[in-house]
Amino acid sequence: MLIVSEIIEKLKDILSKDGIAGKVFDKDVATALDLSQVNFATMKNRGKIPYSNILDFCARKKISINWLLYNQNPGSLVDSTDKYWIRYYPEINVSAGGGAYENDDSYESLEVPQYFVNMLGGKENLKNIDAINVVGDSMEPTLNSDNIIFIDKNKTDISRDGIYAFTTNYGLFVKRIQRRVDGKFDIISDNRDYPMQILDKSELLIVGKVVSSFGMVY
DSSP states (O other), X not given: OOOHHHHHHHHHHHHHHTTOOSOOOHHHHHHHXXXXXXXXXXXXXXXXXXXXXXXXXXXXXXXXXHHHHHOOSOOOTTXXXXXXXXXXXXXXXXXXXXXXOOOGGGOEEXXXXXXXXXXXXXXXXXXXXXXXXXXXXTTTTTSOTTEEEEEETTOOOTTSOEXXXXXXXXXXXXXXXXXXXXXXXXXXXXXXXXXXXXXXXXXXXXXXXXXEEEEOOO
């Protein structure tokens, strides 16, 4: 079982070895995790672990997340695992609808190889990337059911044509979006068995642009 107080003490040890003079306080940990002191105190009192912030902290410090959370692969605090991880939401399905980012704790860490990191824009961009599942055949042959797609949440400008993940009143979808001359947008399924839709920008909440994909391995 993960105990928040133990993780915080480990973070304090890391910060003390990282050059912070004197005793390290909770406020120093909050700053290192890019959290306000109020949010940090609330999470600590509720026993809630800010996984996303800790993952970002470990990436910056080149510390094994497995060592920090589970005491696996102990060693030097500056040892890098030489591995790269992306937030993967296995319970979220896109294209058929019905998905949403409702719980920040519902993700897993998905390891990706170096060449894939380069393709996604480098390791500094990994914090902007989420991975979710595709279901259905509406985007075949470009995207197949059970593919994992990688979404760059920083890329939400749909004035640039591309494939985007977005929500409407009917759920979460992945489609090709093209701007029309009248200011509206064509919502296109690459599978021509599905009709094109025309929507106003106000009807779309853009999650991000699909920047890559690969098939799920069982």
